[in-house]
Amino acid sequence: QVQLQESGPGLVKPSETLSLTCTVSGGTISIYYWNWIRQSPGKGLEWIGYVYYSGSTDYNPSLKSRLTMSVDTSKNQFSLKLNSVTAADTAVYYCARMSVTDRQGFDYWGQGILVTVSS
Protein backbone atom coordinates (compact mmCIF):
# COMPACT_ATOMS: atom_id res chain seq x y z
CA GLN A 1 0.00 0.00 0.00
CA VAL A 2 1.42 3.36 -1.04
CA GLN A 3 1.86 5.83 1.81
CA LEU A 4 3.00 9.45 1.78
CA GLN A 5 4.23 11.28 4.89
CA GLU A 6 5.02 14.98 5.19
CA SER A 7 7.65 16.21 7.62
CA GLY A 8 9.16 19.55 8.56
CA PRO A 9 8.81 22.47 10.96
CA GLY A 10 5.33 23.47 12.03
CA LEU A 11 6.33 27.09 12.69
CA VAL A 12 8.22 29.40 10.35
CA LYS A 13 9.04 33.08 10.88
CA PRO A 14 7.91 35.71 8.37
CA SER A 15 10.43 36.34 5.56
CA GLU A 16 12.11 32.98 6.17
CA THR A 17 11.98 29.77 4.10
CA LEU A 18 9.40 27.03 4.58
CA SER A 19 10.95 23.58 3.96
CA LEU A 20 9.00 20.35 3.82
CA THR A 21 9.81 16.78 2.81
CA CYS A 22 7.47 14.00 1.69
CA THR A 23 8.56 10.38 2.11
CA VAL A 24 6.99 7.80 -0.19
CA SER A 25 6.71 4.19 0.92
CA GLY A 26 5.15 1.08 -0.58
CA GLY A 27 5.69 2.09 -4.20
CA THR A 28 8.03 3.43 -6.84
CA ILE A 29 8.78 7.12 -7.17
CA SER A 30 9.05 6.77 -10.95
CA ILE A 31 6.31 7.54 -13.53
CA TYR A 32 4.46 9.85 -11.20
CA TYR A 33 4.10 13.57 -10.68
CA TRP A 34 4.83 14.29 -7.02
CA ASN A 35 2.78 17.24 -5.92
CA TRP A 36 2.39 19.74 -3.15
CA ILE A 37 -1.09 21.10 -2.41
CA ARG A 38 -2.06 23.44 0.40
CA GLN A 39 -5.21 24.43 2.23
CA SER A 40 -5.41 27.63 4.23
CA PRO A 41 -7.47 27.42 7.44
CA GLY A 42 -11.15 27.09 6.55
CA LYS A 43 -10.41 27.52 2.85
CA GLY A 44 -10.19 25.44 -0.31
CA LEU A 45 -7.35 23.60 -2.00
CA GLU A 46 -4.50 25.22 -3.93
CA TRP A 47 -2.09 23.26 -6.13
CA ILE A 48 1.46 24.47 -5.49
CA GLY A 49 3.43 22.44 -8.02
CA TYR A 50 5.01 19.09 -8.84
CA VAL A 51 8.38 17.46 -9.28
CA TYR A 52 8.90 14.48 -11.57
CA TYR A 53 11.32 11.69 -10.65
CA SER A 54 13.76 13.03 -13.27
CA GLY A 55 13.85 16.33 -11.38
CA SER A 56 11.77 18.35 -13.83
CA THR A 57 9.23 20.64 -12.20
CA ASP A 58 6.15 22.71 -12.87
CA TYR A 59 4.86 25.35 -10.50
CA ASN A 60 1.75 27.40 -9.88
CA PRO A 61 2.51 30.77 -11.54
CA SER A 62 1.20 32.57 -8.45
CA LEU A 63 4.01 31.04 -6.34
CA LYS A 64 6.67 30.30 -8.94
CA SER A 65 9.08 33.10 -7.98
CA ARG A 66 9.37 31.75 -4.42
CA LEU A 67 9.36 28.01 -5.05
CA THR A 68 11.91 25.26 -5.39
CA MET A 69 11.03 21.57 -5.55
CA SER A 70 13.43 18.65 -5.72
CA VAL A 71 13.45 14.86 -5.58
CA ASP A 72 15.83 12.32 -4.02
CA THR A 73 15.09 8.97 -5.66
CA SER A 74 17.61 7.14 -3.46
CA LYS A 75 15.56 8.03 -0.39
CA ASN A 76 12.12 7.97 -2.09
CA GLN A 77 11.62 11.56 -0.98
CA PHE A 78 10.70 14.86 -2.56
CA SER A 79 10.88 18.32 -1.09
CA LEU A 80 9.38 21.80 -1.17
CA LYS A 81 11.06 25.11 -0.37
CA LEU A 82 8.99 28.28 -0.30
CA ASN A 83 10.95 31.41 0.52
CA SER A 84 9.99 34.85 1.82
CA VAL A 85 6.92 33.49 3.59
CA THR A 86 4.16 35.64 5.07
CA ALA A 87 1.10 34.92 7.18
CA ALA A 88 -0.77 34.18 3.93
CA ASP A 89 1.35 31.04 3.57
CA THR A 90 -0.07 29.58 6.78
CA ALA A 91 -1.82 26.38 5.69
CA VAL A 92 -1.99 22.63 5.87
CA TYR A 93 0.46 21.35 3.28
CA TYR A 94 -0.25 18.02 1.60
CA CYS A 95 1.90 15.93 -0.68
CA ALA A 96 0.05 13.87 -3.29
CA ARG A 97 0.67 11.63 -6.28
CA MET A 98 -0.59 11.78 -9.85
CA SER A 99 0.24 9.23 -12.53
CA VAL A 100 2.10 10.57 -15.57
CA THR A 101 0.78 7.95 -17.97
CA ASP A 102 -2.88 7.95 -16.95
CA ARG A 103 -3.55 11.23 -15.28
CA GLN A 104 -6.50 10.38 -13.07
CA GLY A 105 -6.37 12.98 -10.36
CA PHE A 106 -4.43 12.79 -7.12
CA ASP A 107 -4.87 9.20 -6.00
CA TYR A 108 -2.70 9.11 -2.86
CA TRP A 109 -2.25 11.89 -0.33
CA GLY A 110 -0.23 12.40 2.80
CA GLN A 111 -2.06 13.22 6.03
CA GLY A 112 -1.00 16.85 5.81
CA ILE A 113 1.17 19.06 7.98
CA LEU A 114 0.09 22.39 9.44
CA VAL A 115 2.64 25.13 8.90
CA THR A 116 2.09 28.40 10.72
CA VAL A 117 3.95 31.55 9.72
CA SER A 118 4.37 33.72 12.76
CA SER A 119 7.07 35.53 14.68
Add this chain to the structure above:
Amino acid sequence: EIVMTQSPATLSVSPGERATLSCRASQSVSSNLAWYQQKPGQAPRLLIYGASTRATGIPARFSGSRSGTEFTLTISSLQSEDFAVYYCQQYYHWPPWTFGQGTKVDIK
Protein backbone atom coordinates in the same frame (compact mmCIF):
# COMPACT_ATOMS: atom_id res chain seq x y z
CA GLU B 1 -6.04 29.67 -15.48
CA ILE B 2 -9.19 27.56 -15.57
CA VAL B 3 -11.69 28.57 -12.90
CA MET B 4 -13.83 25.81 -11.39
CA THR B 5 -17.12 26.96 -9.88
CA GLN B 6 -19.03 24.65 -7.57
CA SER B 7 -22.65 24.96 -6.48
CA PRO B 8 -24.25 25.10 -4.07
CA ALA B 9 -21.82 26.11 -1.33
CA THR B 10 -23.82 24.08 1.18
CA LEU B 11 -26.29 21.29 0.55
CA SER B 12 -28.53 20.07 3.38
CA VAL B 13 -29.75 16.53 2.82
CA SER B 14 -31.46 13.89 4.94
CA PRO B 15 -29.85 10.44 5.25
CA GLY B 16 -31.10 8.15 2.53
CA GLU B 17 -31.86 11.00 0.14
CA ARG B 18 -30.06 11.83 -3.12
CA ALA B 19 -27.49 14.60 -3.30
CA THR B 20 -26.56 16.35 -6.54
CA LEU B 21 -23.46 18.56 -6.63
CA SER B 22 -22.43 20.72 -9.58
CA CYS B 23 -19.11 21.94 -10.91
CA ARG B 24 -18.60 24.22 -13.92
CA ALA B 25 -15.33 24.84 -15.73
CA SER B 26 -14.58 28.26 -17.24
CA GLN B 27 -13.41 26.52 -20.45
CA SER B 28 -13.25 23.01 -21.78
CA VAL B 29 -11.39 20.49 -19.67
CA SER B 30 -12.58 17.55 -21.75
CA SER B 31 -13.29 14.76 -19.23
CA ASN B 32 -10.17 15.51 -17.16
CA LEU B 33 -12.15 16.14 -14.02
CA ALA B 34 -11.85 14.54 -10.59
CA TRP B 35 -14.02 14.68 -7.48
CA TYR B 36 -12.68 14.43 -3.93
CA GLN B 37 -14.29 14.00 -0.53
CA GLN B 38 -12.76 15.64 2.53
CA LYS B 39 -13.75 15.07 6.13
CA PRO B 40 -12.60 17.30 9.01
CA GLY B 41 -8.96 16.78 9.90
CA GLN B 42 -8.37 14.43 6.95
CA ALA B 43 -6.74 14.67 3.57
CA PRO B 44 -9.01 14.68 0.51
CA ARG B 45 -9.87 11.27 -0.91
CA LEU B 46 -10.22 10.63 -4.64
CA LEU B 47 -13.76 9.53 -5.52
CA ILE B 48 -14.13 9.98 -9.27
CA TYR B 49 -11.69 10.59 -12.14
CA GLY B 50 -12.23 10.99 -15.87
CA ALA B 51 -15.50 12.72 -14.90
CA SER B 52 -17.31 9.42 -14.37
CA THR B 53 -14.96 6.60 -13.31
CA ARG B 54 -15.05 5.59 -9.66
CA ALA B 55 -11.67 5.27 -7.98
CA THR B 56 -10.68 1.99 -6.36
CA GLY B 57 -12.89 1.08 -3.41
CA ILE B 58 -15.45 3.84 -3.92
CA PRO B 59 -19.05 2.65 -3.40
CA ALA B 60 -21.43 2.51 -6.34
CA ARG B 61 -23.72 5.13 -4.76
CA PHE B 62 -21.20 7.74 -5.99
CA SER B 63 -21.48 8.60 -9.67
CA GLY B 64 -20.19 11.35 -11.92
CA SER B 65 -21.30 12.78 -15.23
CA ARG B 66 -20.38 15.46 -17.73
CA SER B 67 -22.27 17.73 -20.09
CA GLY B 68 -19.87 20.03 -21.90
CA THR B 69 -18.19 22.09 -19.20
CA GLU B 70 -20.76 21.14 -16.56
CA PHE B 71 -20.01 18.26 -14.23
CA THR B 72 -22.21 16.55 -11.67
CA LEU B 73 -21.47 14.34 -8.69
CA THR B 74 -24.46 12.34 -7.50
CA ILE B 75 -24.69 10.44 -4.24
CA SER B 76 -27.71 8.22 -4.71
CA SER B 77 -28.59 7.52 -1.07
CA LEU B 78 -26.64 9.47 1.51
CA GLN B 79 -25.06 7.50 4.31
CA SER B 80 -23.89 9.05 7.57
CA GLU B 81 -20.26 8.76 6.48
CA ASP B 82 -20.94 10.82 3.32
CA PHE B 83 -21.46 14.11 5.15
CA ALA B 84 -18.32 15.98 4.17
CA VAL B 85 -16.94 18.64 1.82
CA TYR B 86 -16.63 17.73 -1.86
CA TYR B 87 -14.20 19.33 -4.31
CA CYS B 88 -13.91 19.10 -8.07
CA GLN B 89 -10.55 19.52 -9.79
CA GLN B 90 -9.48 19.83 -13.42
CA TYR B 91 -6.26 18.22 -14.62
CA TYR B 92 -6.51 19.19 -18.31
CA HIS B 93 -4.73 22.55 -18.41
CA TRP B 94 -1.70 23.30 -16.31
CA PRO B 95 -0.08 25.09 -14.74
CA PRO B 96 -1.98 25.37 -12.59
CA TRP B 97 -4.26 22.41 -11.94
CA THR B 98 -7.23 24.00 -10.20
CA PHE B 99 -9.89 23.06 -7.68
CA GLY B 100 -13.40 24.30 -7.09
CA GLN B 101 -14.14 26.05 -3.81
CA GLY B 102 -16.03 23.06 -2.42
CA THR B 103 -19.57 22.02 -1.55
CA LYS B 104 -20.35 21.09 2.04
CA VAL B 105 -22.95 18.34 2.39
CA ASP B 106 -24.51 18.49 5.83
CA ILE B 107 -27.36 16.82 7.64
CA LYS B 108 -30.81 18.29 7.15
